Amino acid sequence: MAETTLLPDAIHLELVRRINLAAGPDANDLRGLADRVFATAAPGRGLLDVPLPWPDAPRPFGTPAMDPSGLPEEELVRLTVGVLAHLLPGLQPPAPTAQPSPWPAPWRRRFRLHGAPSTVAAIRSGLLAQGYVETDWRPTHVVIARPVEVMMAEQWAATVRNGGILKWSTTWRRAQAAGHLPAPIDVTRIVERLRDRRREPLHVVVARDADRAAALATAALGARPIDLRSTGDAALSDLLRRLNRLTGLTQGQDRVRDVARTLVALLEEDRDDAVVARRRTAPPAGMPATPPASLPWARDVAAGMAERLRRDGYAVHGDPDALGPTDHRLPGRIDRERTLELAVTALLRTWHWGGQP
Amino acid sequence: MTRRVLLHVGAPKTGTSFVQDILFTHRDALRAKGVLYAADRHDAHFLAALDLMELPWGGLEREAGGAWERLAAQVRGWPGTSIISHEIFGAASRVQVARALASLGDPSDIHIVFSARDLVRQVPAEWQENLKHRRTKRYGTFLAHLRDEQRSSEVAQWFWAVQEVPDVLGRWARSIPRDRVHLVTVPPAGSSPTLLWERFAGLFGIDPAEFAPGARANASLGVPESAMVRRLNERLNDVLPNHHYRHFVRELLVHNNLSGRPGSARLALPDEAYRWASDLGRSWVSELALRGYDVIGDLDDLVPGPPQPFTDPDSVEEREVAEAAVDALAVMTHEAARLRDVEVELHGVIEDLMGQLDKFHGRPSHKAKERAVALSRTNPVARGGLFAYRRLRGRNSRST
Numbered sequence: 001m002a003e004t005t006l007l008p009d010a011i012h013l014e015l016v017r018r019i020n021l022a023a024g025p026d027a028n029d030l031r032g033l034a035d036r037v038f039a040t041a042a043p044g045r046g047l048l049d050v051p052l053p054w055p056d057a058p059r060p061f062g063t064p065a066m067d068p069s070g071l072p073e074e075e076l077v078r079l080t081v082g083v084l085a086h087l088l089p090g091l092q093p094p095a096p097t098a099q100p101s102p103w104p105a106p107w108r109r110r111f112r113l114h115g116a117p118s119t120v121a122a123i124r125s126g127l128l129a130q131g132y133v134e135t136d137w138r139p140t141h142v143v144i145a146r147p148v149e150v151m152m153a154e155q156w157a158a159t160v161r162n163g164g165i166l167k168w169s170t171t172w173r174r175a176q177a178a179g180h181l182p183a184p185i186d187v188t189r190i191v192e193r194l195r196d197r198r199r200e201p202l203h204v205v206v207a208r209d210a211d212r213a214a215a216l217a218t219a220a221l222g223a224r225p226i227d228l229r230s231t232g233d234a235a236l237s238d239l240l241r242r243l244n245r246l247t248g249l250t251q252g253q254d255r256v257r258d259v260a261r262t263l264v265a266l267l268e269e270d271r272d273d274a275v276v277a278r279r280r281t282a283p284p285a286g287m288p289a290t291p292p293a294s295l296p297w298a299r300d301v302a303a304g305m306a307e308r309l310r311r312d313g314y315a316v317h318g319d320p321d322a323l324g325p326t327d328h329r330l331p332g333r334i335d336r337e338r339t340l341e342l343a344v345t346a347l348l349r350t351w352h353w354g355g356q357p
Numbered sequence: 358m359t360r361r362v363l364l365h366v367g368a369p370k371t372g373t374s375f376v377q378d379i380l381f382t383h384r385d386a387l388r389a390k391g392v393l394y395a396a397d398r399h400d401a402h403f404l405a406a407l408d409l410m411e412l413p414w415g416g417l418e419r420e421a422g423g424a425w426e427r428l429a430a431q432v433r434g435w436p437g438t439s440i441i442s443h444e445i446f447g448a449a450s451r452v453q454v455a456r457a458l459a460s461l462g463d464p465s466d467i468h469i470v471f472s473a474r475d476l477v478r479q480v481p482a483e484w485q486e487n488l489k490h491r492r493t494k495r496y497g498t499f500l501a502h503l504r505d506e507q508r509s510s511e512v513a514q515w516f517w518a519v520q521e522v523p524d525v526l527g528r529w530a531r532s533i534p535r536d537r538v539h540l541v542t543v544p545p546a547g548s549s550p551t552l553l554w555e556r557f558a559g560l561f562g563i564d565p566a567e568f569a570p571g572a573r574a575n576a577s578l579g580v581p582e583s584a585m586v587r588r589l590n591e592r593l594n595d596v597l598p599n600h601h602y603r604h605f606v607r608e609l610l611v612h613n614n615l616s617g618r619p620g621s622a623r624l625a626l627p628d629e630a631y632r633w634a635s636d637l638g639r640s641w642v643s644e645l646a647l648r649g650y651d652v653i654g655d656l657d658d659l660v661p662g663p664p665q666p667f668t669d670p671d672s673v674e675e676r677e678v679a680e681a682a683v684d685a686l687a688v689m690t691h692e693a694a695r696l697r698d699v700e701v702e703l704h705g706v707i708e709d710l711m712g713q714l715d716k717f718h719g720r721p722s723h724k725a726k727e728r729a730v731a732l733s734r735t736n737p738v739a740r741g742g743l744f745a746y747r748r749l750r751g752r753n754s755r756s757t
Contacts, residue, residue, distance in 0.1 A: 006451050041452035043411030045511055048518045049451050049528065060644070062524040063517075064506060072509075082411065165413075170595070177595035249411055249418040 008038045010050040011075050014068035015344075018076065022344045033351050040086065042079040043246055050075075073336035077242070080343035084263070085246040087350045093258040094265040108133045111221055114190050115144035115205075116213075118154040119228075123214050126226030141194050142217050143187060145206045145305070147326045148298045151185040153234050153288035158184070160240040161264060163256040165248070167241065168234065168334050172294040180301070187305045187323070191314055204309055206318035208326065216317040234288040235338035236267060239346070242339075266349045267342060290325045291332035298325045358391050358437040360466045363539075363561065364457070365440065366529050367447030368520050370482040371472040371543050372553050375570060377402070377442050379554070383568045391437035392563060395428055402428065402443040410453050412445070415490075415599040429460040438562055447471070447525040448518035454528050467537065469530045470560065472553075473522050474543035476638035477631060477661035481624040483516055485578050489607050491599075493590045495671045496583075500630050522659075523644045535649045542654030545662060556653045578611060579621020581677035584670045585685065586611060588678075605689070614688045615681065625665035635661040 008016075016034045020027045053065040110133050113120045123144065124134060145151070156164075156171050166174070180186050187204070194202050203220040207213040214226045240260055247259045290298045306320035365373070380387065380394040387394055396402060400417075405428040407414055407421040414421075432439040449457065461467055484499045494502070494512060502510040508517060519525065522540075530538040539560055544552045551565065558565035578586065586606070593602065626634055642659050645652075717723060732739040 006455060009451075039452065041411070041450045041456075044413055045448075045515055045518075047508065047514055048448065060523075060640070061521055062527065063508060063514075085411075173595045245413050245418075246411060249408065249413065249422055252422050253419055 006038075010052050010066050010068045011042060011047065011071060011079055012038050012040075013052070014071050015076050015079050017068070018340070018344055019347065022341075023348055026348075030348075030351060033347075036087070037079070037083055040079065040083045042075065043082040043085070044078060046078050047072075047075050073340045077239075077336060077340050077343055080340065080347055081239070081242045081246060084243060084343065084347055084350065085250050085259075087347070088243070088259050088262050089247075089251050089255065091262050091266075091350060091353055093262045109221065109223075110135050110137065110139040112136060112139040112141050113144060113217075114141065114194070115185060115187065116146045116151045116154045117158040117184060119144050119146060119150075119210050119213050122210065122228045123217050123226060126214065126228070127218070127221070127223055130223055132221070132223060138199050140221060141197075141200055141202045142220055143190050143194075143202070143204045144213055144217060145187045145204060145323055146210075146213060147208055148181070148302045148323060149288050149290040149325050150208075151181070152290075153237070155182050155185050156234075157237040157240075160237045160244060161257075161260055163244050163248075163253075163260060165241050165245040168238065168288070169291045169293075169332075172291050172298075176294055176297045188308050191309070191312075195312075195314070202314060204314050204316045206309070206316060206320050206322045208322045212318070220315075220317055233338075233342075234334055235342050236264070238334040238336075238339045239342050240264070263346055266346050266353070269349075289332040295325060295332070360436055360463070361438045362432055362461050362467045363438065363440045363442075363470050364446070364461070364467060364529070365442035365470040365472070366449070367444045367471055367525055368473055368479070368522070369444040369447075369486060370479055371444070371474045371541075372557075373442065373444040373472060376472075376554070376557050379568055379570050380440060380442065387563065387568065390563065392561060393431065393435040393437065393439040394442075395431040395435075395439070402441055403445070405429075405441070406443045406445045406449075409457055410445070410449055412448075415603075417599075425457070426460065429457075433460075433462040440561060442470075445519060447520075447529075448515065449528065451528055451531075458532070464532070467533060468539060469526070469533050469537065470539045470541065471522065471526055471529075472541040472543060472557075473659055475545075475659050475661045476520070476634045476641070477626055477664075478546075479520055480626060480630070480634055482577060483520065485583055485624065487512065488578070488583060488586045488590065489611055491590050491594055491602060493587055493594065495587070496624075496669065497671050500627075504630075504633060522641050523648075526645075526648070526650070530650075536651055538648075538650040540645065540650045540652050540654075540656075542652065542656065542658035544654065545658055560653055576617030577623065578616055579618050579681075580624050580668045580670045581621055581673050581681045582611075582615045582618055583624060584673045584678050585681040586615070587670070589685070605692070609692060610685055610688055615685065618681070618684070621677075621681075622668040623665070624670060625667045627667050627669070628664065631661075631664045631667075 016037050019030065019033065019037070023030055047066075048063050050063050050071070051059065051065045053067055059065060108131060111127060112134055113124055113127075128134065146154075152171065152175070153168075156166075156168060159166070159171075175181055180189070183189065191202065191204060194200070203217075205213055205216040205220065207216055210228045214228045217223075218225055240263060243263060244256050244260055247256045251259065302323040302325065305323050309316050309320045365376075367373070377399075381396055381399050384394045384396060398404075401424065404417070404421040404424040406412070406425075407418045408423065408425040412418065428441065432441065446457075458464060458467060480500070480503065481496075484494075484496055487494065487499070492512070499512060502513045503516055505513055508514050517524070526538060526540075541553075541556050541560065551570075554570055555565045558568065589606065593606070597606075625631070638659060638661050642656050645659070646656055718727075729739060729743060733743040734740075
């Protein structure tokens with residue numbers, strides 16, 4: 001007789017347990033989510049149908065039994081992304097929120113920012129709020145440069161928000177194979193392109209911290225100081241690139257960006273919860289780190305950029321040596337536990353917001 | 358006509374591509390005989406597998422959205438024998454298997470087909486298959502990963518998901534009666550080259566002579582070529598896009614030129630790994646014998662043969678690798694020259710077309726029309742005249 005009910009495996013059970021834990025007192029409102037998780041096959045490659053351990057019953061074939069508490073985070077992330085990929089498209093994506101630039105009246109100060117994308121976006125927002133105009137017509141150019149691993153992380157984040165699927169380590173390997181940083185953060189090439197434009201002053205801001213970068217940029221432009229939040233989260237980028245890859249298959253390439261925006265909006269809404277609070281303060285453990293294999297190259301690239309900035313007479317604000325990779329001794333890998341934390345949070349919010357089939 | 362759905366789910370390196378080639382090539386003739394192999398492109402069932410398992414595959418998954426349901430819909434509507442075949446189906450989880458089986462219509466019509474070869478031959482073949490998919494793991498590392506009982510590496514997880522015969526059939530056939538689970542054994546080396554196809558054809562209910570194979574099955578890489586391809590992958594992996602790799606390395610270099618290179622040592626297992634794989638393979642044979650599946654061939658085909666001489670691809674003679682590399686360079690140079698000839702010819706065609714266009718645009722009548730169009734942008738009388746001209750002409754004449 002055909003069996004019609006499949007028992008959940010260790011991965012499914014552990015994920016549901018973590019969801020219940022994250023939901024806390026709200027766990028009773030999650031009726032149906034557990035069934036949804038159990039009915040979802042973990043996408044892609046990984047451990048297959050992991051059984052729970054049973055004493056004195058070794059399995060002769062198939063995936064070895066595993067205690068759910070010992071499952072790799074990678075497997076839990078894989079399954080969570082699988083559930084998200086099916087639930088998120090049920091939510092209406094947020095409308096794009098392009099911040100309008102004020103009308104370029106002659107008395108308004110004009111600027112154009114280049115460099116580290118997330119830091120640039122944050123500073124841009126503050127300047128526009130002060131009535132500055134971002135334009136290509138005789139602006140003051142400000143190149144925002146930060147340590148190479150921060151710029152790479154921000155560029156990676158910008159790429160995955162636009163539907164990119166590359167891993168953090170792959171992004172570095174490809175840049176190294178190409179011999180230069182990606183164009184939006186290749187400070188040397190940016191300043192060379194901008195240097196000889198008549199009536200368009202050029203400033204280069206180099207700083208380790210986003211706050212310091214903002215302070216130097218506003219000083220160069222004569223603007224009021226801007227208060228910056230943390231400008232990125234590598235775990236969010238990791239989650240996004242996984243989701244993008246799957247959304248492209250399950251929903252089609254034309255929906256990837258919408259689903260990505262929905263996920264970002266879910267996780268960046270202003271809520272007073274522990275996960276968001278931790279991301280805002282961006283403790284060092286959450287900072288991106290250069291993969292060890294790329295570290296020598298990263299140092300060379302940073303040193304090369306610093307030498308060019310000093311030698312070629314640019315208006316540099318800050319210390320060019322700040323471009324060097326930060327020596328915070330982190331492993332250079334994405335922290336999967338953080339990715340899982342964000343994924344579970346996204347799943348809970350998606351369920352509450354009505355992203356149900 | 359009796360409805361049957363033959364779902365062939367593996368394993369890789371058991372002649373599956375060979376069988377799929379025949380089915381695809383003869384799909385129209387098979388259909389006329391009541392056998393459906395629903396495929397509008399050669400990789401249709403592969404894409405269906407990617408879709409079913411939500412499996413990224415070097416960008417190809419972008420073409421796979423909806424492929425499983427499209428295939429299943431055709432199978433549901435077919436009154437005769439339908440064949441679905443791809444070797445990566447074996448890696449489907451129980452949830453994915455349940456979805457697949459539920460979508461194929463009456464479950465009493467479904468048969469599971471699995472082609473199997475002895476494990477001692479499968480292990481080196483699978484490492485070489487990994488190389489053709491851009492992997493760079495050394496052979497020794499690959500073997501160590503397979504022997505990790507926790508299956509902590511992705512390569513081990515995938516290998517066992519598609520190759521562990523009792524487990525694959527445990528997932529796919531758990532709700533299927535034993536007489537509808539067909540285990541096709543790959544004959545041992547030295548058997549008649551047509552025997553495997555005869556076994557499949559018998560199961561499909563077709564005449565093996567009428568639907569004979571055209572191309573030969575892919576020969577395997579030798580040891581020096583394997584070592585060379587592994588190093589080539591290390592060099593190319595971050596600089597060559599997947600679609601170029603598939604064309605130039607996998608098809609042109611490996612399948613069409615380097616495979617079956619005469620005189621190259623064939624890849625086998627080192628002694629200790631041989632004993633491990635042989636013992637494991639024999640345990641599977643014992644288990645399969647107990648399960649009572651319909652065996653097409655002989656379970657003894659799955660008992661590993663005697664150990665073969667082992668040449669280690671991780672420490673092969675550099676001279677041999679160099680010879681394989683020079684052969685590869687010759688192939689690539691020849692291909693570059695051919696492509697350069699095509700490029701030059703295309704440039705010639707483009708130049709010729711541009712010349713004709715310039716000649717056309719230089720005609721007085723055409724110049725007059727261009728002046729009239731330019732005038733119509735600023736002169737209302739000219740604009741009205743052009744509008745009337747276009748209406749009279751009755752088709753889009755925006756080029757003039």
